[in-house]
Amino acid sequence: MSGPHATLYTGRGAELYHEIVQSDTSELREIIHRLRGKDARVLELAAGSGRITLALLPFVRSITAVDNSAELLRILSEELARPNRKNTASKANVVLADILSLEPGGHFDCVVLGTTSFCLFDADQRRSLLADIRQWLNPGGELLLSLRIPDLGGQNRYVHEISPNLAIEERFDAVRGTFSSTLIERSDDGQAIAEYSVTTHLLTESDLRTELREAGLVLEDAVDVGPRNRVGAIGDYKLFRAHSPGPDAMGKTTDVQR
């Protein structure tokens, strides 16, 4: 297991995570807009229970969905097996693996890394992952990466009430440079009965731009993509589109990095 310890993506945490995110449409319209009509081979990293995977299926040639949560991928596989998916499910390849040591085999027209999952990793891990992504992309291929920059309105703690039985508490740790999200499950009488958490690293838009540039990926644009979910809006949520430059005849890259 790489990345910070998380209980939100395993066991009961994974079931609840799926329940909350399955209606989240953040980023989907913009990613579909980029892929529609391109017959693209897509590699989706940190695919989870397939919130993005399933939405993209009708618009791509194939999609390899990678995650290291067996529970979340089981939910995705069950969804792919439904009769209403029979025309598109064969385009999906579900892979249980750590994306930090992935050998996907082959090259892709597009790599999708959504839902701010990039911030699960520290700076060294992100550097290594971006270098791998550049290798996995065909020349000219695109990386579509989303980043939520949390804003707790000047506070260090914020609680979103999702339903009488579920809430999400978010906290900044300015010293560590981390942001923790804890899903709190409550009994009918309002007592907290379990907590499932994940910690992410704080990453500014400017840091991300620098990391993309240092990986040799050429940033095209960054557009607002939400949030459009049950948790509610705090902070900016953007989709970054970068491409992998192709080598020219001299072995140099053909793009000038912005």
Ligand SMILES: C[S@@+](CC[C@H](N)C(=O)[O-])C[C@H]1O[C@@H](n2cnc3c(N)ncnc32)[C@H](O)[C@@H]1O
């Ligand atoms: C924020 S969730 C996003 C899931 C999905 N994209 C969605 O929108 O619902 C982050 C995902 O990253 C996965 N993950 C965390 N570390 C990973 C790693 N090292 N390798 C593969 N997947 C990882 C988790 O299991 C989880 O599914």
